[in-house]
Amino acid sequence: MSIRLLSTLSAALIAVTAATPQASAQLVFDSTRLELNAAAADEVISGTFHFRNKGFADEEIIEVESTCGCLSATMDKQTYAPGEEGRLRAVFKLTNFVGIHEKLLIVRTANPKAPPIDLVVQINVPEIFRSSPEIHEWTLEGEADPRRFSVEILGDAPINITDVSATRTNVDFKLHTLEPGRRYEVEVTPHDTSRVTMGAIRLITDSDIPKFQRMMLFFSISPETKKSGGS
Amino acid sequence: MLRLLIESSILLVASAVATLATFWLHPYAPSLYVQMDPLREDEVTLDIIEERWGGNVQWVDARISEQFETAHIPGAVSLNEQHYDEQLFDLFETFQSLDRPIVIYCNSEACKASRTIADKLGVLPLEIYILKRGWPAWRKANSP
Numbered sequence: 001m002s003i004r005l006l007s008t009l010s011a012a013l014i015a016v017t018a019a020t021p022q023a024s025a026q027l028v029f030d031s032t033r034l035e036l037n038a039a040a041a042d043e044v045i046s047g048t049f050h051f052r053n054k055g056f057a058d059e060e061i062i063e064v065e066s067t068c069g070c071l072s073a074t075m076d077k078q079t080y081a082p083g084e085e086g087r088l089r090a091v092f093k094l095t096n097f098v099g100i101h102e103k104l105l106i107v108r109t110a111n112p113k114a115p116p117i118d119l120v121v122q123i124n125v126p127e128i129f130r131s132s133p134e135i136h137e138w139t140l141e142g143e144a145d146p147r148r149f150s151v152e153i154l155g156d157a158p159i160n161i162t163d164v165s166a167t168r169t170n171v172d173f174k175l176h177t178l179e180p181g182r183r184y185e186v187e188v189t190p191h192d193t194s195r196v197t198m199g200a201i202r203l204i205t206d207s208d209i210p211k212f213q214r215m216m217l218f219f220s221i222s223p224e225t226k227k228s229g230g231s
Numbered sequence: 232m233l234r235l236l237i238e239s240s241i242l243l244v245a246s247a248v249a250t251l252a253t254f255w256l257h258p259y260a261p262s263l264y265v266q267m268d269p270l271r272e273d274e275v276t277l278d279i280i281e282e283r284w285g286g287n288v289q290w291v292d293a294r295i296s297e298q299f300e301t302a303h304i305p306g307a308v309s310l311n312e313q314h315y316d317e318q319l320f321d322l323f324e325t326f327q328s329l330d331r332p333i334v335i336y337c338n339s340e341a342c343k344a345s346r347t348i349a350d351k352l353g354v355l356p357l358e359i360y361i362l363k364r365g366w367p368a369w370r371k372a373n374s375p
Binding site: 004007009067068069070093095096097134135137167168197198199200202210211214215216218220222 | 312
């Protein structure tokens, strides 16, 4: 009877073991989050994730998926022996990014029972050019009052606005320089609010950084305004 | 023979109970079926685009520029996170006169670029949707 009981328990133990994730291979990252601080003029920034195979079998990384075309990853090798350390280098192309952005790298291994590992890459790019509000909105058939955008230059170097134009001919606009290279206001006044319109004021600057050389301020005349647009 | 049958049944039942318990309790147990996510309010499928607008939409490709240049939906314009400001600067006069909805697509379900571009464009009074399953959905529907 005890032999039968033992064999029954053994079979149950085998079933449980077979159903659980394979514990023989396991990649463990020192940290699954990487924070990178870029300068405004940087085009590319990179950082490294460190990990170790803490299992008892080789672990093969078969795919590193990125949630953004701006973020790519390279590794020193693909298969890691038990106890072996590895490095995954994350490369972020900054292009137009400004502010704080988070993107994911999803690491998949050849172990079918191991879940994907999410690695978070956060980049911090200083804001150099700040304008507000995001959009000025007039109500259709409402008052065609003048509204102002404020523009601030936040970086170390001043940036001068050298040209202002509008994508629509039914508005008047005027640039006010409050502090050269640092603070401006752009005043926009529609001729009337009799028709639905969406447009932009285009600003050209003398910034050395391409992403700050051309900026836009948006306005609209709509049946209903999404945001308050007072001057 | 009967004893053998009984013992085998006991082993089988014990194994099944252990396996089922693991399936219910284990955090990484796979699902038994594929779940279809319901459409969000601003998501559309190709069928909806055809039914609602006769296919007459402005496609916006949120993938990286290299992917757009390789292939894109006919008539699509490229507007991605990497070059958003400079691309919008050049595209704006097209958008400001648009008389049809914008539908944004990117590379896959995991790609969040469509949602990011939709959020950025959302400040403007435009009718904006996201294509469910993105570029792969269009390719599948239009493959020979």
